[in-house]
Amino acid sequence: DGNHPAVACAAGACGQVLLYDPHDELQVTTTSGAPPLRTLNFNKTITALDAGPLDPARTRAQAKTTRGVTPDENDDKVVRDVLLVGLGSALMVYDVDLNSDIFYRECPDGVFSCRFCTLQGCEQPLAVVGGNCSVVGFGWQGTELFWNVAGDDVRVVAPCEGDLLVGSDDYEIRIFRKEESIYEISEADKVVALCSLGKRGRFAFGLANGTVGVYKNNERRWRVKSKNALVALLATQNRDVAAGWSSGAVTLRSASNGQVIFKDTFDAPLVSLVCADLKLSGAPQLIAVGVDGEVRGYLPAVVERDTSKAEDDLRRKREIEQLQAEKRRLVGELRALEEQPQTPSDDAQGIPPDTQISLDVAAPCANGGFELIVATSNQTYVVGVVVLDTDGGLFEGETLSCAPARPTDKLGIVVRPKKNFPASLKLQIHVAARPMSTSIHVFEVDYKLPKFCRFYHVHEEVAQPSSWVKFDVPTNVQRVAQYLTQAFVSTEEVECVDNQVTSYYVGLDGSPLRVEAHKDTTGTTIRI
Numbered sequence: 001d002g003n004h005p006a007v008a009c010a011a012g013a014c015g016q017v018l019l020y021d022p023h024d025e026l027q028v029t030t031t032s033g034a035p036p037l038r039t040l041n042f043n044k045t046i047t048a049l050d051a052g053p054l055d056p057a058r059t060r061a062q063a064k065t066t067r068g069v070t071p072d073e074n075d076d077k078v079v080r081d082v083l084l085v086g087l088g089s090a091l092m093v094y095d096v097d098l099n100s101d102i103f104y105r106e107c108p109d110g111v112f113s114c115r116f117c118t119l120q121g122c123e124q125p126l127a128v129v130g131g132n133c134s135v136v137g138f139g140w141q142g143t144e145l146f147w148n149v150a151g152d153d154v155r156v157v158a159p160c161e162g163d164l165l166v167g168s169d170d171y172e173i174r175i176f177r178k179e180e181s182i183y184e185i186s187e188a189d190k191v192v193a194l195c196s197l198g199k200r201g202r203f204a205f206g207l208a209n210g211t212v213g214v215y216k217n218n219e220r221r222w223r224v225k226s227k228n229a230l231v232a233l234l235a236t237q238n239r240d241v242a243a244g245w246s247s248g249a250v251t252l253r254s255a256s257n258g259q260v261i262f263k264d265t266f267d268a269p270l271v272s273l274v275c276a277d278l279k280l281s282g283a284p285q286l287i288a289v290g291v292d293g294e295v296r297g298y299l300p301a302v303v304e305r306d307t308s309k310a311e312d313d314l315r316r317k318r319e320i321e322q323l324q325a326e327k328r329r330l331v332g333e334l335r336a337l338e339e340q341p342q343t344p345s346d347d348a349q350g351i352p353p354d355t356q357i358s359l360d361v362a363a364p365c366a367n368g369g370f371e372l373i374v375a376t377s378n379q380t381y382v383v384g385v386v387v388l389d390t391d392g393g394l395f396e397g398e399t400l401s402c403a404p405a406r407p408t409d410k411l412g413i414v415v416r417p418k419k420n421f422p423a424s425l426k427l428q429i430h431v432a433a434r435p436m437s438t439s440i441h442v443f444e445v446d447y448k449l450p451k452f453c454r455f456y457h458v459h460e461e462v463a464q465p466s467s468w469v470k471f472d473v474p475t476n477v478q479r480v481a482q483y484l485t486q487a488f489v490s491t492e493e494v495e496c497v498d499n500q501v502t503s504y505y506v507g508l509d510g511s512p513l514r515v516e517a518h519k520d521t522t523g524t525t526i527r528i
């Protein structure tokens with residue numbers, strides 16, 4: 001109500017919102033002294049819920065006067081929150097104190113997410129709705145004041161110091177400033193959570209595969225991954241990153257480096273995290289809610305320390321961590337040396353010291369993928385290959401492995417990318433002196449997939465696609481040819497002949513792609 005916080009909880013499939021307002025002066029308490037829960041019935045499945053001071057005319061004084069209570073002196077300056085309720089294909093803005101609708105707007109693209117936002121360039125606060133490939137902002141009168149597009153269903157929207165963060169099912173994070181998209185960031189899975197960290201361009205993100213991290217503009221500062229599903233993400237008053245998990249865990253991490261500051265565990269999975277001074281103690285609490293109805297509040301630890309001493313302690317801690325990592329590495333090397341036979345046998349013979357590894361790309365396979373061909377430079381044998389997807393989300397399981405029954409000096413492993421994404425792959429190549437040797441040498445090779453890794457360059461002319469786009473770029477044809485060589489899977493460079501480029505590609509699903517470029521008066525005309 002502008003002064004006292006309350007908690008709203010949506011039971012989505014039931015179409016109900018439960019309100020817990022322990023500080024409402026007009027609410028009748030139960031025999032135990034606790035205020036009862038209020039229930040709002042919307043009779044539709046609730047897909048999104050948020051609250052904020054959307055209408056500047058809805059003050060605390062107005063609510064008190066309507067309810068027959070004399071307002072205080074400053075109540076006419078305090079704007080109340082209203083409830084933003086997503087109802088599948090519509091948005092309802094509801095006044096809880098007056099028990100009345102403010103407006104109801106149909107949203108043909110659906111309501112998958114909804115947030116109260118104050119954006120740069122908009123004169124009034126907005127109720128921002130994320131739908132099917134669209135982001136729409138409504139003012140307090142229900143008029144559309146903001147609109148933009150996304151690449152897929154928008155699962156999360158969040159304000160970030162005047163900018164708007166948008167996460168969608170196409171694995172993209174978009175940052176909008178006014179009507180312009182200033183950054184588009186590709187991630188490894190569907191974006192399910194975003195929250196601002198108090199500075200423009202600095203925010204935390206969460207993915208469907210359990211990854212949590214922090215960005216500054218389009219630069220990722222850190223990330224960690226859990227085997228559990230992320231259900232809630234929040235920035236605390238101290239700008240740390242709080243996360244709630246399907247396992248019932250609540251973790252608090254430093255926004256600067258991702259180190260765990262605090263951890264607690266519920267008996268049931270988490271459903272939400274909020275930050276509010278629900279007890280009116282003067283300090284906001286981190287409030288966690290479990291699916292079984294348990295609610296816990298956490299206060300930030302107050303520790304007075306000398307700043308210089310804290311910096312010294314942090315530096316010593318980093319140095320100790322570096323030394324411990326070096327110790328683990330040396331201990332591993334020592335154990336490997338101790339496990340080697342004292343007298344070399346035929347089986348324990350190592351590979352020649354001049355052994356080198358080559359990596360090539362073969363033509364697409366019939367079942368939708370292309371081969372990475374690994375070969376050695378001498379008569380040694382490739383007994384196994386492990387491919388690690390360091391970015392995650394490129395293929396199922398994030399790890400591929402291949403170990404042939406009859407090793408040779410060459411081995412191919414099929415990679416089937418799920419999307420066009422410039423992922424980084426780390427290959428561990430196991431090489432032995434003989435096919436059945438138990439002593440192997442592990443080579444590590446990094447391979448950067450091109451941006452359009454689901455398309456392979458071919459020499460034969462492909463069928464003319466039914467759809468095309470034509471545009472001009474202010475650069476020469478040679479640079480276009482260089483870009484095509486780097487952006488698609490290819491075994492050779494794209495040639496530029498007489499200031500013209502014609503290049504053919506086949507997608508892993510068999511779809512044809514033609515790229516034609518030629519010089520014009522302003523640069524290069526491209527037809528795709």
